[in-house]
Amino acid sequence: MLALIMENITIVQAITLSIAVVGAVLGIINTWHSLDVSRVKLKVRPAHAIPVGAVIPALTFCIEVTNLSTFAVTVCDVGVFYHGTDRRGSFVNPFLLDGGKWPRRLEPRSSVTVYGERPESLPNQRIKCAYARTQCGVTETGTSPALKQIARGTQ
Numbered sequence: 001m002l003a004l005i006m007e008n009i010t011i012v013q014a015i016t017l018s019i020a021v022v023g024a025v026l027g028i029i030n031t032w033h034s035l036d037v038s039r040v041k042l043k044v045r046p047a048h049a050i051p052v053g054a055v056i057p058a059l060t061f062c063i064e065v066t067n068l069s070t071f072a073v074t075v076c077d078v079g080v081f082y083h084g085t086d087r088r089g090s091f092v093n094p095f096l097l098d099g100g101k102w103p104r105r106l107e108p109r110s111s112v113t114v115y116g117e118r119p120e121s122l123p124n125q126r127i128k129c130a131y132a133r134t135q136c137g138v139t140e141t142g143t144s145p146a147l148k149q150i151a152r153g154t155q
Helices: 002-008 011-037 145-152
Strands: 042-048 061-067 073-082 088-090 104-106 111-116 127-134 139-142
Touching: 042 073, 042 127, 042 139, 042 145, 061 073, 061 104, 061 127, 104 111, 127 145
Parallel strands: none
Antiparallel strands: 042 061, 061 111, 073 088, 073 104, 073 127, 127 139
16 A cells, blocks of 8 residues: 555655654654743752751751752742541741741752751551652652661661
8 A cells, every 4th residue: 555655656755744843843843842831840858957056956857959940939938748548747847047038039050958856657557758849730740769767777
């Protein structure tokens, strides 16, 4: 069947078809890129914090939030989610080393590290992941070996 079709196609028609296929593929790629650029993208990375110097010794946990979007976003809530429930452990009064304000507006490719006390697991519910929520309602999650270690109860 394909051989029969190929016999009836001229070189001009083949070139036209090739250009149309390339145009369709580029249109799909451009649409995907446009949708991807307009999305909120945050990297959430929980870690151990080691208090050194004149800081509060209870601050042994931190969550670093990096804005990977092409536009500024405001992070208004960070904390941890628990397995098997919709409950979360939120940093109510987060500590920022730079003394900046909370909630924090993050420009593209900038980050903030929020410090707090080590989160405790709830009865029969272990820590699942860390999260960051923006003022526009987008929630991103992240995990790390440090958070897995905290969830197991070791340090």
